[in-house]
Amino acid sequence: MLRSLTMADMPAIREINAISLGYPVTLELTQRQFKKMSKSPEHLLIGFEDDSSHQIVGYIHAEVYESLYSESGLNILALSVLPDCQGQGIGKALILALEKQAKEQGFSFIRLNSASHREEAHAFYRKMNYNGDKTQLRFIKEL
Known part of the structure; x- marks a missing residue:
């Protein structure tokens, strides 16, 4: 069942991020970020x-994607399903729900960006009619 996330879901989100996305962060960080983001319409x-x-x-x-060179859109920051639950249409349902909201809000x-080694994810996105149009490197500087 699709639904809005709540603070009570953050232990599960932390687990999904660690197992499925490879981001093993603390529950406290997950909760702090959710508290901030859940208040933002962005x-x-x-x-x-x-x-x-x-x-x-x-x-x-x-999140809302705004630039001086494009119309407004959405940027998917995470789409993740626990490995034992993959292949059941959950990712598809999540993407379709996001697309519906995007259309309703006029985006x-x-x-989205997907790491070059995530070939199964790439096949999924192509199946959902997302086209890979760039090859990029990510640069980051820790502060």
Whole structure:
């Protein structure tokens, strides 16, 4: 079942981020970031709750993407489903829910970045009609 995320879901989100995305951060950081982002209309957070366990097993997080060279769109920051729950249509349901919200809010596009080694994810995005149009390197400076 698709639903909005709550603070009570953050232990599950922390686990999904660690297992499925490779981001093993603390629960405190996850909670602090959620508290801030959930108040902002710039962030869209949708979870998928398992019907039997009532636990979040996947989620999508997007933010408004604004630039001087494009119409307004959404940038997917995370789309993740626990490995044991993959292949059941959860990722598809999350993307379709985000697309529906994007259309309702008048956004022109949805974009995302996916690491070059995540070939299964690339196949999924192509199946969902997302086109890979760039090859990029990410540069980051820790402060």
